[in-house]
Amino acid sequence: xxxxxxxxxxxxxxxxxxxxxxxxxxxxxxxxxxxxxxxxxxxxxxxxxxxxxxxxxxxxxxxxxxxxxxxxxxxxxxxxxxxxxxxxxxxxxxxxxxxxxxxxxxxxxxxxxxxxxxxxxxxxxxxxxxxxxxxxxxxxxxxxxxxxxxxxxxxxxxxxxxxxxxxxxxxxxxxxxxxxxxxxxxxxxxxxxxxxxxxxxxxxxxxxxxxxxxxxxxxxxxxxxxxxxxxxxxxxxxxxxxxxxxxxxxxxxxxxxxxxxxxxxxxxxxxxxxxxxxxxxxxxxxxxxxxxxxxxxxxxxxxxxxxxxxxxxxxxxxxxxxxxxxxxx
Amino acid sequence: xxxxxxxxxxxxxxxxxxxxxxxxxxxxxxxxxxxxxxxxxxxxxxxxxxxxxxxxxxxxxxxxxxxxxxxxxxxxxxxxxxxxxxxxxxxxxxxxxxxxxxxxxxxxxxxxxxxxxxxxxxxxxxxxxxxxxxxxxxxxxxxxxxxxxxxxxxxxxxxxxxxxxxxxxxxxxxxxxxxxxxxxxxxxxxxxxxxxxxxxxxxxxxxxxxxxxxxxxxxxxxxxxxxxxxxxxxxxxxxxxxxx
Numbered sequence: 001x002x003x004x005x006x007x008x009x010x011x012x013x014x015x016x017x018x019x020x021x022x023x024x025x026x027x028x029x030x031x032x033x034x035x036x037x038x039x040x041x042x043x044x045x046x047x048x049x050x051x052x053x054x055x056x057x058x059x060x061x062x063x064x065x066x067x068x069x070x071x072x073x074x075x076x077x078x079x080x081x082x083x084x085x086x087x088x089x090x091x092x093x094x095x096x097x098x099x100x101x102x103x104x105x106x107x108x109x110x111x112x113x114x115x116x117x118x119x120x121x122x123x124x125x126x127x128x129x130x131x132x133x134x135x136x137x138x139x140x141x142x143x144x145x146x147x148x149x150x151x152x153x154x155x156x157x158x159x160x161x162x163x164x165x166x167x168x169x170x171x172x173x174x175x176x177x178x179x180x181x182x183x184x185x186x187x188x189x190x191x192x193x194x195x196x197x198x199x200x201x202x203x204x205x206x207x208x209x210x211x212x213x214x215x216x217x218x219x220x221x222x223x224x225x226x227x228x229x230x231x232x233x234x235x236x237x238x239x240x241x242x243x244x245x246x247x248x249x250x251x252x253x254x255x256x257x258x259x260x261x262x263x264x265x266x267x268x269x270x271x272x273x274x275x276x277x278x279x280x281x282x283x284x285x286x287x288x289x290x291x292x293x294x295x296x297x298x299x300x301x302x303x304x305x306x307x308x309x310x311x312x313x314x315x316x317x318x319x320x321x322x323x324x325x326x327x328x329x
Numbered sequence: 330x331x332x333x334x335x336x337x338x339x340x341x342x343x344x345x346x347x348x349x350x351x352x353x354x355x356x357x358x359x360x361x362x363x364x365x366x367x368x369x370x371x372x373x374x375x376x377x378x379x380x381x382x383x384x385x386x387x388x389x390x391x392x393x394x395x396x397x398x399x400x401x402x403x404x405x406x407x408x409x410x411x412x413x414x415x416x417x418x419x420x421x422x423x424x425x426x427x428x429x430x431x432x433x434x435x436x437x438x439x440x441x442x443x444x445x446x447x448x449x450x451x452x453x454x455x456x457x458x459x460x461x462x463x464x465x466x467x468x469x470x471x472x473x474x475x476x477x478x479x480x481x482x483x484x485x486x487x488x489x490x491x492x493x494x495x496x497x498x499x500x501x502x503x504x505x506x507x508x509x510x511x512x513x514x515x516x517x518x519x520x521x522x523x524x525x526x527x528x529x530x531x532x533x534x535x536x537x538x539x540x541x542x543x544x545x546x547x548x549x550x551x552x553x554x555x556x557x558x559x560x561x562x563x564x565x566x567x568x569x570x571x572x573x
Contacts (some may be wrong), residue, residue, distance in 0.1 A: 063416040066572040088418040095416070101339075101407035103346040108339075115497040116417050144346070160413070 002245050009050035013136060014040050016168050016198035021071035022061050024054075024222075031057045033222035034071065039215070041167070044194045046213035054222035055202040056096045059170050062200075062328075063093045076167055089118075092166035093173055098157030102146035107135050109145065117164040131159040134189055147194045149216050150177035158186065162193065163284070169199045175208060187212045210234070221268045230316060237314030241282040243295045246275050246307040253278075256304060263298065265290030331440050332419055336427025336436070344435050353397065357439045360389055365437040372423060374489060378456050382446055383464045384479055387504055389572045395496035398479020399489045401428050402567065406487045415571055421564040429480050429560060434474045440465065460542025467539025471532055475500050477559035484566040498530075503555075506532030 015038040024032040032054040039045050047055045060066040064080045064087065073080045080085035110131065114124045132138055132263045135155040140148055147155060153175050163168060174190070176185040190199055190212050203209065209216050210230050216227040217232075226233060234240065242263060245260070247253060253276065259267050260280045267283040292311050295307045299306055344350040345543060361382070365371050369381025394460035450456050479496040487494050505511050508529045516524050535548045 060412070061570060065412050065416050067568075085418050085420065088416060092418045093413075093415070095409065095412040097409055099413050101343065101410055102408065103343050104339075108342070112335060113417070114337045116332060118418075131354060 007131050009207075012282065016041050018074040019062065019064060019071070019201070020073075020079055022058060022068050022073060023070045024057055024066060025069050029242055031222050032061065032068075032305060035219070035224060035225065036071075037217060037227065039198050039200070041198050043192060044195060044213045045198065045200045046209040046216040047200060047219065048204065048206070048209060048320060049219040050201075051204070051221045054325075055219060056172055056283060057222075059093075059096075059172050059200070059202060063170055064090055066087060066227055066310070071140040071257070077324045090167045092161035092164065092169045094157045094169075094171045096172040099108060100145045100153060100155045100156055100160075103144055105142050105144055105146075106152075106159070107141045107154065107195055110159060113163055113235065119164060127163055131163050134162070135159045136185075144304075151179060151182050152176060154181070155186075158189075167197055167198055169193070171199065171201045173203060174201055175205065175228055177310070179215055181210075186320075201317040206320060212314060218320060224322045226319075229239035231313065233319050234314030234316050237316070237319045237326055239279070239289050239312045239318060241291055242279050242312045243291045244277055244279045244308075244310045245295065245299070246310075247306045248276075250276055252304060260295060263291070263294045265294045279312075332423045333427045333430070333504070336419070336424065340428050340431030341434060344431070349400075350435065351394065353435075354439050356443060357389070357393055358442060360393075361443055361446070362387070364389065366431045376454075378460050379446065379450055379464065380540070382443075383468060386468045386540075387471065387536055390472055391497060391500055391504060392563070394436065394472055394475035395493050395500065397477045398476050398496055399492040401432060401480045402484035402563075403486050405491045406484075407489070411571055415567075418461055420490045421567050425480070425560055425563045425567065429476065429563075430477050433473050434482065436476065436490055437469055439528060440469055440472070444567070463542045463544050464540040466544070467536055467548070470539070470549070471536050474503070474532060474552050474555045474559075477556040481559040481563040481566060484492045484563055484572060503530060504532045 018038045022032055022034050022035045023030070027042075029221065029303065031052075035054070035058055047058070049055050057066060060073065061068045064084050069134065075087040078084075078090065078091040078116075082088045092159065104112070109283075110128050111124075114128055118128055132141065135158055137152070137155060137159060140152050145153060148156070154174070158171070158174060161171065175186050178186060184227065187208065190201065193199065194214075201208075201213070213230055214228050216226070216233055217224055245256065247256070253271075257269055257271060257278050260266055260278060263280070265283055266280045266287045267282050269281045272279070280291050280295055282288075298311065364385035365379075369385060371381040374381060381433040401409070406413060415421070447461060450461075451458070475496075478499050479492070482495045482499065483489075483492040485495070504513055508531070512524060512528055515527055519527075535551050538545055538548050
């Protein structure tokens with residue numbers, strides 16, 4: 001056990017993790033390339049990137065499992081290289097694929113983790129009960145982990161990561177393998193814990209970033225390509241402020257399309273067959289409410305029958321594709 | 330210390346949570362009995378000692394201990410649970426010791442279950458129980474030596490079969506390092522002091538002393554050094570290979 005004093009933050013910094021120039025190569029292949037960022041408490045940081053972008057390797061370096069070739073990671077003021085034990089005390093980690101000990105039951109497994117995490121007595125009991133409740137592990141507590149479904153295995157892994165109520169949570173694809181209801185619950189859980197923690201999640205599910213993250217870092221080939229809030233990233237999309245008209249039938253399709261295309265605030269239109277719709281893309285530099293005002297005005301003036309009208313904030317998947325395209329190896 | 334104890338408990342429980350423990354113990358006891366009574370001629374010798382029993386320990390360990398040791402780290406690496414384990418606030422030393430001590434305790438349990446043979450020899454005659462106790466102790470130490478080698482080699486691979494084969498080969502070398510089979514490899518080119526050094530590494534000669542009831546400080550130091558050296562190498566291999 002570490003002495004108590006070593007577990008306290010070494011210096012007052014409001015950043016929970018500070019990553020400075022992390023680099024890792026395997027042979028000729030540079031997986032993580034001089035990655036640097038800092039993150040304060042209260043943030044839910046989404047790591048986005050194509051497969052093989054270096055998301056997992058970065059997380060493995062922050063948690064001390066992989067030793068970087070150069071650079072350093074600091075967790076709550078403790079360097080993971082020089083003061084690894086103290087840094088790990090502050091970390092909860094769900095590794096990729098949520099590995100567990102298959103012959104153990106969730107109950108014995110959580111008890112083991114609690115022991116190693118230094119929880120004892122009433123607090124251990126209370127924390128174990130709380131995470132069982134939070135992740136709905138009640139029905140499977142005494143089954144061996146190898147017999148559990150993928151969703152339950154993932155939740156056992158999550159329970160293990162949050163058991164000691166860590167200041168920093170690193171979750172590598174926390175919702176992978178969960179059904180939509182379970183995904184929703186895990187996102188709620190992440191949101192509910194985020195106030196006083198830093199939570200870093202990696203994902204390639206873009207809706208997840210919009211749903212839970214307060215900050216998104218897009219990485220590819222081990223480099224940071226974008227770092228902003230999901231909303232501001234989406235605003236760089238060509239669909240930002242675009243207006244989408246869904247039609248009831250295709251009788252007026254061509255007429256509507258050419259009329260919308262002639263509007264000043266509209267740069268071009270895209271159409272979709274199922275459901276039948278026309279998307280009017282805003283002309284760059286035009287007033288942000290322009291397309292909406294013009295299209296709704298046109299619809300009212302011509303008295304077209306429209307199933308729905310929708311203004312778009314931007315599409316993160318399109319931004320993601322634009323930013324990461326050409327970087328895959 | 331509590332960290333090692335937690336790991337030790339988890340590991341030991343995991344042996345008994347799977348069929349590994351039961352299969353191992355049954356096979357170990359059946360082979361021990363067979364070797365002692367048939368190959369060793371326990372009755373035919375007509376002597377109140379357990380030499381017929383202890384003489385076969387090195388050879389049984391040669392195959393059974395690597396079977397215990399092969400899973401120690403290779404399995405953790407294969408299933409990825411090593412990533413969970415090594416990112417907990419545990420030092421590599423604590424992890425290596427916790428797992429190793431559990432495996433050693435497990436072989437100790439298997440060894441204790443051979444006590445009926447000791448009861449038999451006491452029923453039939455008046456053996457030197459001090460010598461038998463010493464031999465049990467020596468056997469346990471030798472198992473610890475084999476296990477340390479196996480634990481270290483298990484950390485080098487994700488594949489348990491490779492870990493097993495490597496361990497058997499290295500342990501075989503250690504068993505026979507006092508014999509021409511191994512020494513001839515070196516005597517042609519190495520200076521005599523090195524050949525003598527290798528000859529003194531033999532598990533068999535060190536175990537033979539203890540199994541006769543002679544606990545020599547040098548034999549104890551020998552086994553302690555073998556165990557410490559391989560566990561030290563184990564922590565290094567682990568830090569070097571854990572993420573591969």
